[in-house]
Amino acid sequence: MAINELRAISTFVTAAELGSLRKTAAALNISPQAASQALAQLEQHLNLRLFHRTTRSMALTDEGRRFLEEAQPSLVGLQRALRSAKRAKDEIAGPLRIVGPRSTFQPVLWPLIDEFCQRHPGVVPDVQLEDRVGNWVEDRVDVGFRLGLSPHEGLIARRLLPVQLIVCASPAYLKAHGAPETIAALQSHRCSVFRNPGTGQVVPWRLKSGNDEVQQPVVPTICTNDEMLELRAVLAGRVLGQLAGLTAAPYIRAKQLVPLLVDHIPDRYSYFVYYGSRNAQPARARAFIELALERLVNNTEYVLSMKELRAAARGARAMPS
Secondary structure, eight states: OOOOHHHHHHHHHHHHHHOOHHHHHHHHTSOHHHHHHHHHHHHHHHTOOOEEEOSSOEEEOHHHHHHHHHHHHHHHHHHHHHHHHHHHHHSSOEEEEEEEOSTTTHHHHHHHHHHHHHHOTTEEEEEEEOSSOOOTTTTTOSEEEEESSOOSTTOEEEEEEEOOEEEEEOHHHHHHHOOOOSSGGGGGSOEEEEEOTTTOOEEOEEEEETTEEEEEOOOEEEEESOHHHHHHHHHTTSOBEEEEHHHHHHHHHTTSSEEESGGGOOOOOEEEEEESOSSSSOHHHHHHHHHHHHHHTTOTTTOOOHHHHHHHHHHHHTSOO
16 A cells, blocks of 8 residues: 655654644544554554554554654654745745846846835846847746747746837938938948847848848948947947837937838737746746736837837938938
8 A cells, every 4th residue: 555654754743742643633634534544554664563552542652752753853854844945935035037138138127127126125136148048947047038939848938028120220320321212222221230149140130021021131331249339330320220129219219210111120029028837936936027017018118109110210201311
């Protein structure tokens, strides 16, 4: 007969402490018959008699007393560990391992972490930003952010907001070089090209053409793996750049950048938050995910409407070529 050793030992220790099967059963929320059966199974499993029992009383044998001395400290330690683990799971405190892309996402992530830590000062964020997609288990991730769907099987992904890839120019560039009116016209313009820091590969410009997405070759005037340097080059009027909407939105709204070819912005990309379990998460991870969803899902601060884009693009037509 199979034996649940942990339950049997717990029943034995409780019975030794209380000296009564009825009290033991009540303490463990089981029937007296179940308590008696657990003790009988343990004695059979050990091939030892642990109690002298009558219908009215029970007392430890010498072997039972020795077994109690060995088992009780370990059982108390195990029960303490179980309580501690449950308390840690329910407590919004402790380390929180967060991963995400280095490119484009920093302006979104810092306000989120800042607000979360003000709410829960006991949490210690451990944030790793890089553009490679790492291994969820090896990296010990609690919460991750990625562009596109998570590539890891068995993870839960929740959509946050679309990623707009917007061709942008500064007013200074438009005054000097004019604006491209078509996708093909980009080949005659000075352009920036982004090199993915994770793979080392040049990221092609992606544009919408009808219902399809096309990769548009451009002649690079500058190539970099740093999004902020690329942004500075575009703001300085040296090049056109295809920038993420998260990066470009505040500069477009401030009229420091002008969106171009707005009808060709691809619409298939999104940011997602992902995590490993709906139910077994620590409370700190669950609270951070809830805040991310609350603050980021379709947040208009980071996404330009088509109405905004077209109004801003009209500024390009006013620039002399």
